[in-house]
Amino acid sequence: MKGQALKGHLDLLVLSVLAQGPCHGYGVIEQLRARSGDAFDLPEGTVYPALHRLEQAGLLESEWSEDSGRRRRTYRLSESGRGALVTERSAWEEFSDAVSAVLSGVPWPRPT
Amino acid sequence: MKGQALKGHLDLLVLSVLAQGPCHGYGVIEQLRARSGDAFDLPEGTVYPALHRLEQAGLLESEWSEDSGRRRRTYRLSESGRGALVTERSAWEEFSDAVSAVLSGVPWPRPT
DNA sequence: CCTTCATACCTCGGAATGCTAGGCATAGCC
DNA sequence: GGCTATGCCTAGCATTCCGAGGTATGAAGG
Known part of the structure; x- marks a missing residue:
């Protein structure tokens, strides 16, 4: 996938993944890679700031959890987020x- | 059309218009509006710099012309431009x- | 024990890009 | 003369993605 082709559409992708269930940041990256057939292999420096931005905007809610000694931040679509996804x-x-x-x-x- | 949704895809659009014949900047804007069914109504501050960028990159060639007292800069796809369009x-x-x-x-x- | 890898989080700064806002000039119409 | 449409331009801002770097834990291998 060519450099920064997804400009402006990343939010849609992230919201789409989270519409199918809560997930943590690392998981979002894996989901996107899997669902796109390896077309989207996004670096962390792209996804994490996006998640923060979306939460800041009220489209996501997050919750820390401890899973086998590893801290994770699980994101979930808010009501606003669901509306934003449709839009x-x-x-x-x-x-x-x-x-x-x-x-x-x-x-x-x-x-042809 | 929502703000800057076309990020990263503007080049493709401009090249597409010029693939159908030489055109000047103002004309490119009109073509895009017409062909997209009014979805793309791009400001000049978006299109002109893009044309310059593409010419700088060797994908376009331009030529000044004088038409009824009005100077125009007509752009044309170069060979590289044609290749870039395919890519x-x-x-x-x-x-x-x-x-x-x-x-x-x-x-x-x-x-559904 | 120690190293390496995968998991999992984060941030800073650069680079690219689109857009707002301004400016300039000519032609045609009222 | 004034207004609108045509036709060109640039400066600077805001946004956005990404590369590079940093932190920390668990599992696996030596």
Whole structure:
């Protein structure tokens, strides 16, 4: 995956993962890698600040837990977060369709 | 269209427009608006620097022209630009598919 | 015991990018 | 003359992603 292609869409991805159940930061990274078929392999320096940002914005809630001597911070979607996910998903679809529309006019050098 | 959702994908859009024929800056903005069904209404402060960047990178070539007393700068895809368009389009499709894959796991509150 | 690796968290600073806000100039219309 | 549309430009700000570095625990291997 080319550098910083996901600019502006990271929030949507993180919210999507957490919509399927609470998870901690490291787990979010693994989920994204798994669900995207290895396309998204995000560095920690990308994901952790994003989680903090989303919590700051009230879209996530977090809770510390101790699991076999390891401290973890588990994130969960808030009600606002659930709403934001719906909004962001719509925005993504609109955006994606718009890009497709622009691209559809471009001659494509491959067989159809 | 929500603010700066197109981060990182602007180049692809501009190259796509210019792949369909030479055009000047103002025209690129209009083309994008038209082809996207008004989804993309980009400010000049976004598009002009992008054109300069792409020319700097060798993906575009430009030429000044005088049309009824108005000076215009007409941009054209270079060979490199044509190659970059292919690369960027592939990258977009990969990215788009990856996002879709992640989203596909999210329960969607609307009828399918 | 000690090293190494995987897990798990964090932050700082750089780099890129888009946008707001301003400016300049010409043509056409009222 | 004034206003709008066309057509170009730049400076500086804000946001965002990422590389690099730091901390700490547990398990595995020697």
